[in-house]
Amino acid sequence: MTLKLKIPCLIGAALISGCAANAQPDINWVATGAELKVCAAEDEMPYSNKKGEGFENKLTRLLSKNLNRKIKYVYWDDPRYFVRDYLNKGQCDVVIGVDAGDPRVLTTAPYYRSAYSFISREDDDLDLHDWDSDVLRSVKRIGYIPGTPSEIMIRAIGRYSDTFNYNKALVGFKSRRNQYVKYDVNKIVDDVASGKAEVAVLWGPSAARYVKASTTPLTMTVVPDNATRADGKKVGQHYSTSMAVRKGETVLLKQLNQFIKQQESDIEDLLEAEGIPLLSKS
């Protein structure tokens, strides 16, 4: 079975599909409680940036109101080390998005579950269901981010070598040795829109707003969770996202869990407004 999710919030469709950002907390509201230090990316859109434009920034505002605590953002610029150098060192206390069960931290109950998704032009009408789809063997370029399950699958279907160069070009041929090299999801989605790449396989939440904003209608197809590597081992395509605190910070964890439970529908509205393909959390 394949899940196909047409993004309902294409330009001009906003009114009928009701995807106006109705989950925004009241911007005039000011918290009075003790400051909460949130670890956030300086520039990792669409999650977070310094201007507060990411969907995790919006979630943070929702959280601020729920806990009645002022937010102090502590920004990091290298996602490799934010747990080690920020959360664990006590520079900040809450991380808004990690994989549920991340062993480095204490994670809350998942507040959403989503999936890697194929992104293609609606007009191309590609016969694209899962990693076994023939079209993935015939398209010229496939956008993906190294280190993700998509890379493992690109290898499994034998497209790694011939898409290597495009993948390097996406980051101006920067080497991942000795440095964090940021792949711009917006650029990969734009490449699909412009036809430079026929397909991108990206973590749905990271691509959703760009797919939604594209002036060329794009389709997002959830990758079913049945992908396997050459050796038969499963390659997970669906992941649950939680908030996180340092190990031992059980009081704060409890508060976050309460927030997630109490405002489940507000959070869902917010994520839906972002265009994120949401799967059942259970």
Next chain:
Amino acid sequence: MRIKQFARNMGVTLLASSAIFALSQQAHANKKLDDLSEQNTNWVMQTKDYGSSHFSDMYQINIQNVHKLKPVWSFSTGVLNGHEGGPLVVDGIMYVHSPFPNNIFAIDLDEPEKILWEYKPKQNPAARAVACCDVVNRGLAYAPGTKDYPPTIFQDQLDGHVVAINAKTGKMLWKIENSDISMGSTLTSAPFVAKDMVIVGSAGAELGVRGYATAYKIKDGSQVWRVYATGPDEDIGIGKGFNDANPHYGQFGLGTKTWEDDAWKIGGGTNWGWYAYDSDLEMLYYGSGNPAPWNETMRPGDNKWTMTIWGRDVNTGKAKFGYQKTPHDEWDYAGVNYMGLSEQMVDGKMTKLLTHPDRNGLVYTLNRENGDLVNAFKIDDTVNWVKKVDLKTGLPIRDPEYSTHMDHEAKGICPSAMGYHNQGIESYDPNKKLFFMGTNHICMDWEPFMLPYRAGQFFVGATLNMYPGPKGTLGQVKAMDGVTGEFKWEIAEKFAVWGGTMATAGDLVFYGTLDGYIKALNSKNGEELWKFKLPSGVIGHPITYKHNGKQFVSIYYGVGGWPGVGLVFDLQDPTAGLGAVGAFKELAHYTQMGGGVMTFALD
């Protein structure tokens, strides 16, 4: 002249005989360059001559008087980046090149105060971003004129083009694209002229460029042959007779079989280094570089024929032998270094030899007719990734402690990814039968990382930290017997000796230092006899020539390249510049950027 006219006018009916005539012309052109390289008034190749001796038999400047050497003129190229290679001198004209934007200046040695002509190419500025380690260029090549073309200067350009320029006027004769920067491929090497061809390399292995060498016709830039480092035998130029003398090096089908699936297509093995040529054997020698991607776990197998010393038929590009020095490289020991030819006694027989100081810290001496491994030894006793090379099998015996496997944090690997020997052109004194080597005495820690992010994503990479080797300084100069592996003398240098050496019959070895000295040592014992502080650090090599009866020494200054990458891009993080910044963080206290040529003579 009469015969020439005749051949030209006979047209198609005498096609066969005119083809024979063309062949003899080629041989003649080749010999002309060979002859020029033997004249002390010239320095016509980066390697000085086909054998890459980088040795001059002049002795006007010698151990008695070198202390009186003084600068006589200088010239700024107006470019601040690292200046690798050296100028050429032909018929009283010096040809000076710069790093990107790859300008060329011709200077009349009778009037060095003025520019005779200049060539300033327009290049795709995107090339700057693709180059890994500064925007260097290793120099020009020269071909004497024939009936088909005027005296010509060749240049590889960073954005992947090769140009031919009229050496008299500076006007461009032709321009071709050899490498596509949109594929991550740049050109930083010096072209090499042999017969009626100019040989061009490739760069960008790290980016998945499949390395190749190409021969173009001097006349019009049309392609004669192209051979790859990886892939099917026919692409690599492997056919009948390959490695006949040493079948244990490997023979057929290995350019694909030693890779997983079709990984050879992005397998690297670019050759951005130097060539040597034996005009009797008509064989060309060069090394292919490191495999790609750099993360060794992603490319199981020997990854042939990266890291290989090639002996090829210059006419066809076909390989006679290929010896892979570092099968399945884990350290980025790109094997493109200096190839020095010599004729020496081996087991009582005068033998044609090739000596190659590899980035992996080993020096290899091969019989250059058939590829027999004569000797392989450590350039310094602190090399530790390898215990020794088994001369019977040709294989390195590794020490797993210094492997860079993903599950292993390796400390104190010697040499570092920069190699104990990098791109410097070295010298060979045929009278003393000694090679003079500048080295990088730099080691490294290699910490692989695989850190979780979210949604099953991991950041995979490695952090390299480089620092001075066990002997405490970053560089050395050594006098070496390439056959026995004995070192006659060795001296320490504060910084890496990056650009190489030049030796003379005046019992002298000249070289430049990263902190900006040009120095002369007594080649008999390594004693320092003279030094002069240049405006900027040196990563190129000295040359010497005679003009109006007087011996001159010239050298580029202009710090940069990989060792100077911290200065060039103002990097602070010790792991930046692929780890070079840490090793060379002291450099900024000694020198700053600035490029040009300086010329010295006795009073």
